[in-house]
Amino acid sequence: MAGRPTIKDLARAAGVGTATVDRALNGRGTVREDTVRKIAEAAHRIGYHAAALIDQQIDAALPEITFGFVLHKGKQQFYQNFAKEIEAAIAARTDIRGRAIIRFSASQTPEDFLKEIRKIAPKIDVLGSSAVNHQNITQEVRQLKEAGTPTFALLNDFAQGIREAYLGLNNMQVGRMAGWMVTTAAKAPGKLAVFVGGNRWHGHELRETGFRSYVRDSAPGFTVLDSLVNLETRQLTYESTLDLLDRHNDLRGLYVAGGGMEGAIAALREVSQPHQVALVVNELTIDSRAALTDGFVTMVISTPLQELCTDMIDKMVNVVKHGSSETPGQSFIQPQVYLPESFG
Structure with missing residues (x-):
């Protein structure tokens, strides 16, 4: 088309009437959202001078949603990546004007989680958290629900029956996968050890249960030692792994069900040979990744964060727009598995 595109050119490009374009440009009357988007796309395509004005009309019509998140271990790479994927999933939505408030609990205590939740609660429409299991957390979730703010349990399930849904891995399945890998990779029957973050991590308890269940049912030649609490810290895991290796010369495998795997990797590098002890981490x-390549980690079971966050934001938008479900649910994401040959 010659010269500057006109409103008639825009109407023709969008396949609508000029009156519809006029209403979309000036906010007169009601124009369906999909029609406004069609006009906006055409305006950008043909270089219509008021394309930005149509974009503003679209933005003004979109609902605003403020998403709140309280995670933990903010200095850990996994949770930093989690926060980035949350932001990306919200930015990818074209049906809302969304923003995220992301806070990190100073520790894994219920009090610190509650402190951060209460800071952001008045500002948000929906909450997602990786909080621990505790009656005070459950009570807070109940109060949020009564105030119209639904809560999603992320990675670790808490406030069952009150929270809107659990989103994450099937932790029982993850534990059984770890049990299969450790017993398959071990060079001979012997002892196995499991690290859990603490007694308030429901997800860790399920992983431990799955691990023990697999070994009991399918690998009776192995003995699972009493589980060790590492508080998801590198140093405690490091010291405990060295102690295990010193006391049990028939230690064949380790599973770190939560955080702190760096300590187990460091201990194995220090006193053992590659592939000597089968180590599975999350x-x-x-x-x-480096330990997989070097033979000190046998398998990594990983949470696909992009998929998790896309599903999570979709469910959060749905509950804000349409209300809570009468039946609290759960949504399992299939884990990604990495082996030494995954990066060949």
């Missing part, structure tokens, strides 16, 4: 990081 989440692919710089450390776990």
Whole structure:
């Protein structure tokens, strides 16, 4: 078309009437959202001078949603990546004007989680958290629900029966996968050890249960030692792994069900040979990837964060727009599995 595109050119390009374009440009009357989007796309395509005005009309019509998140271990690579994927999933939505408030609990205590939740609660429409299991957390979730703010349990299930849904891995399945890998990779029957973050992590308890269940049912030649609490810290895991290796010369495998895997990797590098002890960890990081390559980690079971966050934001938008479900649910994401040959 010659010269500057006119409103008639825009109407023709969008396949609508000029009156519809006029209403979309000036906010007169009601124009369906999909029609406004069609006009906006055509305006950008033909270089219509008021394309930005149509974009503003679209933005003004979109609902605003403020998403709140309280995670933990903010310095850990996995949770930094989690926060980035949350922001990306919200930015990818074209049906809302969304923003995220992301806070990190100073520790894994219920009090610190509650402190951060209460800071953001008045500002948000929906909450997602990786909080621990505790009656005070459950009570807070109940109060949020009564105030019209639904809560989603992320990675670790808490406030069952009150929270809107659990989103994450099937932790029982993850534990059984770890049990299969450790017993398959072990060079001979012997002892196995499991690290859990603490007694308030429901997800860790399920992983431990799945691990023990698999070994009991399918690998009776192995003995699972009493589980060790590492508080998801590198140093405690490091010291405990060295102690295990010193006391049990028939230690064949380790499973770190939560955080702190860097300590187990460091201990194995220090006193054992590659592939001597089968080690399964969760989440692919710089450390776990390097240990896979070097033979000190046997398998990494990883949470696909992009898929999780896309599903999570979709469910959060739905509950804000349409209300809570009468039946609290759960949504399992299939884990990603990484082996030494995954990066060949």
